Amino acid sequence: MDDVETARKEDPIDFALWKGAKPGEISWDAPFGPGRPGWHIECSVMSTKLLGDTIDIHGGGQDLEFPHHQNEIAQSEAKTGKTFVHYWMHNGFVTVGEDDQKMSKSLGNFVTVHDIIKTVDPMVLRFFMATTQYRKPIRYTEANLAAAATDLEHLRTARANLEFRQQGAAKGTDPQVVTAVADLKQRFITAMDDDINVANGLAVLYELVKLMNGYANADTVHAEAVALLLTTFDDWMQIFGVQTATTDELLDADVEQMIYDRDAARAAKDFATSDRIRDELTERGIILEDTAQGTRWRRA
Numbered sequence: 054m055d056d057v058e059t060a061r062k063e064d065p066i067d068f069a070l071w072k073g074a075k076p077g078e079i080s081w082d083a084p085f086g087p088g089r090p091g092w093h094i095e096c097s098v099m100s101t102k103l104l105g106d107t108i109d110i111h112g113g114g115q116d117l118e119f120p121h122h123q124n125e126i127a128q129s130e131a132k133t134g135k136t137f138v139h140y141w142m143h144n145g146f147v148t149v150g151e152d153d154q155k156m157s158k159s160l161g162n163f164v165t166v167h168d169i170i171k172t173v174d175p176m177v178l179r180f181f182m183a184t185t186q187y188r189k190p191i192r193y194t195e196a197n198l199a200a201a202a203t204d205l206e207h208l209r210t211a212r213a214n215l216e217f218r219q220q221g222a223a224k225g226t227d228p229q230v231v232t233a234v235a236d237l238k239q240r241f242i243t244a245m246d247d248d249i250n251v252a253n254g255l256a257v258l259y260e261l262v263k264l265m266n267g268y269a270n271a272d273t274v275h276a277e278a279v280a281l282l283l284t285t286f287d288d289w290m291q292i293f294g295v296q297t298a299t300t301d302e303l304l305d306a307d308v309e310q311m312i313y314d315r316d317a318a319r320a321a322k323d324f325a326t327s328d329r330i331r332d333e334l335t336e337r338g339i340i341l342e343d344t345a346q347g348t349r350w351r352r353a
């Protein structure tokens with residue numbers, strides 16, 4: 054902020070609503086002189102115009118909390134007389150090195166997701182990032198990533214061992230497992246409802262895994278109890294963005310890719326290939342419909 058601007062302030066903590074035009078800058082006429090909206094007011098105007106006077110959740114990087122978001126509140130509430138935002142969710146940054154330096158393009162200390170997933174399972178990267186509480190810095194180091202990989206491997210092994218017991222499981226359920234899962238579920242929800250307290254949520258997840266491991270080693274298991282443990286585990290892992298259920302169902306992206314390949318084969322008059330792709334899709338429960346606008350698909 055330059056001295057001229059400071060000198061024109063009534064109070065040192067006043068902030069700019071309107072920036073006076075400087076030569077060569079884009080500007081609009083206004084009763085208080087040509088210029089452009091300040092950065093803070095752009096946000097207030099867009100937010101209240103498109104989302105209404107009050108919004109429920111406003112996110113943003115930690116570094117925007119002050120002054121930007123404070124200023125948004127001041128000017129929006131002065132105008133509307135209403136609460137601007139119910140919940141502010143400020144996320145921490147991905148940091149690197151001993152001194153927790155923010156990973157950023159300008160500092161040149163960054164690695165791209167694209168590069169990381171050349172050598173690291175993308176699910177490990179997700180698990181690593183999702184298991185840090187969102188307001189805290191995510192400390193990116195190879196050691197931390199490796200630790201996340203080991204943790205995820207343990208979780209996957211526990212799941213695989215229990216899933217294996219599905220074969221030969223007795224019919225019916227196990228009241229003890231049902232009660233234990235209901236209790237853990239309640240505690241998991243309580244933990245995650247507390248500003249997404251993933252540390253406590255994970256602690257409950259590990260209790261579930263302990264229960265799973267114990268059950269996987271039981272002499273007799275009941276099919277419904279096994280299924281309950283597996284779906285609960287999968288649901289929670291899904292919350293951490295990690296896919297654990299083994300499925301041979303084609304993902305939408307795979308279907309789209311196969312349709313694209315089939316169209317290319319047809320365009321090249323390679324009907325053997327296009328028919329083969331169509332048959333494979335049919336076999337896997339995908340129904341194709343060729344229309345003038347292109348190929349549409351749905352699941353059978």
Ligand SMILES: [Zn+2]
Pocket residue numbers: 096121125
């Ligand atoms: Zn903003």
